[in-house]
Amino acid sequence: MLPNNGSIRKYVDLHIHTTFSDGSYTVKEVMEAAVARGLSAISITDHDCTDAYPLALQLGRSMGIEVIPGVELSSDIQGTDIHILGYYVDITCPALINKLKEMKAARYLRAQKIVSNLNKQGVDLRFDTVLSVAGLGAIGRPHIAAAMLKEELVYSFREAFEKYIGYGLPAYVEKLKMQPREVFDLVKQAGGIPVLAHPAVTKVDERIPEFIRDGLMGIEVYHPEHPRAAERHYLKICKKYHLAYTGGSDFHYSANHHKSDIGLPRTPGGTVKSLKQKLVPAL
Template sequence: MIDLHIHSTYSDGTCSPADIIKKVTEKGLYGFSLTDHDTTEGIPKIIECSIPQKIHFLPGIEISCDTPKHEIHILGYGINYKSETLNQTLSDLRQKRMQRNLDMIALFQKDGYPITLEKLQNGNPNTVITRAHFSRVLIEEGICKNSDQAFKKYLGDTCKYYLPKPFFHPKDALKLILDANGIPVLAHPFQYHFSSLEIENLIRELMTYGLKGLEIYHSTHHLGQITKLLEWQKKYHLLGSGGSDFHGNNKPDIVIGTGRGGMYVPDHLFNLLEHASAGTL
C-alpha cells in the first residue's frame, strides 16, 4: 500500500514532516510522496528525518494552475527539488498569491471579520496559504460551522470575499515539472466539476504539453470514476498514481494510506513512477 498525495505544514496540512513519517510508518506503507502545494520546502525535512529503510520515498509537489473554467492541480513526482528554476518560479507564484491573500484579508476586515495573516499562518510563517486556511479560521472564530458553509457563504468562486489567484497556465506548470526531471500527473480529475467528456478533452490537451499520468485512486473517487480513469489510462498509455490527499486536521476524515477508509493504492504504481522519473522506463 502506498500514498502519493500528502500535504504537510509547509502548505495547507497540519502535520509536520516528522509527524507524517510517523504516520506512514505506523500504517506500514511501502512508499509515499510529499506533495505540498507550490513548494518543495518540506522535502529536505522529510529526508532529514531518516525515513525507515523499508519505506520508499518519492519527492513530489502539487502545482495549482488554471483553465478558463476551473483551477486544476498537477502533481509532479521524482522532481529535482533543488532545481533553482523550479524553486524561483514557485517563489514568484507564492508571492503573487500572498498578495491575493492579503487583499482577501482586507475584504474580510473591512466588514468586521477577525481574519488576520497570523491566524491563517497558525504559527507557521512558511505555510502556503489556501482557501482551506481561511475556512479553518472562519470555523475557529465561530463564523461558520464547517468547511462547506465557509465555502458556500464566504470563499466560493462567486462569493464576495473570494479573489482569483493570478492565472498560471497548465502548459507552464507541466513544463516546470518536466524541466525539473519530474513526472507530471493530473490530480483528482473528477474534482473539477467537469463532465466526463470535458475531463477526457482536458487529458488530451495536457498530453500535448507533456502530461504523463493520471491520479486514479483518491479519497473522493468512487468505483465508477476509478474504472473510467483506468480506461483512459490504458487508452492514452499513461502512468497511474493515487493518494489520500491527506491534510491532517484540515481534512480530519482523511487518513494516510486509506483515505476515508476504502482506498487502496497498489505498490507497483510507486515503482513505475520512480523508474519513469529515473528514465529507466
C-alpha cells in the same frame, strides 16, 4: 486505519499534505503514520511548496520507506481549477525554486486582499491570526477559514467558504494562474513527471488528449473521491495512452478536507513502478 503488519508493505500513498501547506501533520508525523500503516513508499505533495524535503528524504532513509519528492501545483483553464502533481522533481532546480517563491509571495498577497475584503464586509478578521494559523505553510483559503473559526467569526469551516470566501463571493480573490502546459513544462524542467490530480473531481476528461500533447505523463487513478468505476475508467485511459498511474489519500487530517487517512484508499505499489518507467535516464 490500516493495520500495522508486513502483509500490506506493497501499498503506497503518493498524495499527502503537511503543515508546510494546508495539512495538520508535520513531516515527522506523516512519516510515523506511514510506518504504522506499513507503507513501502510515500510522496509529500504540498501545495506550491517542497519545503518538506530534504527532512522527509532523511527520515525515509532511516525508517525504511521510499520517499518520492513531489509537489502539487494549481493551473487554470477557462475558469476550471486543475491540480497537477509533480513526482521525482529535483527540489534544487532553480526554475522550480524561483516559481515556488513567486507563488508563495502571490499566496501571501492574495490572503491579505481576502482579509481586506472581509474587513470591508464587516468581518473583523486579523491578518495576524491567519499568519499564526498558517505557520510555515504556503497560505491558502483553508487557513483563512480556520482563522475565522479561531476568532469565532463563523460557526463552521463550511460557512466561511459558502458565505464569504468561496468562488465568486465578494471576499474571493483569484489566485496566481498558470496554464496546465506551463505546469507540465515546469515539472519536466525539474526532471519530474506531471500527473493529473483527481480527474473525477475536476471533470476534464475531454481535455486529457490535449494535456498529453502538452506534456502530461500520468493520471491519479486512486483517490478518496474516486469510486471503483472511476478507478477502472482512468486505468483504461492510462493503458490507452501509455500513461503512469498513481494514487493517494490526499491526506490533510481535517474534517474540512477529504475524510481519508494516510494509506487510504489502498494504492498498489505498482504505481511507483509506473512512474519510474517514465523517468528519463540522466545523460
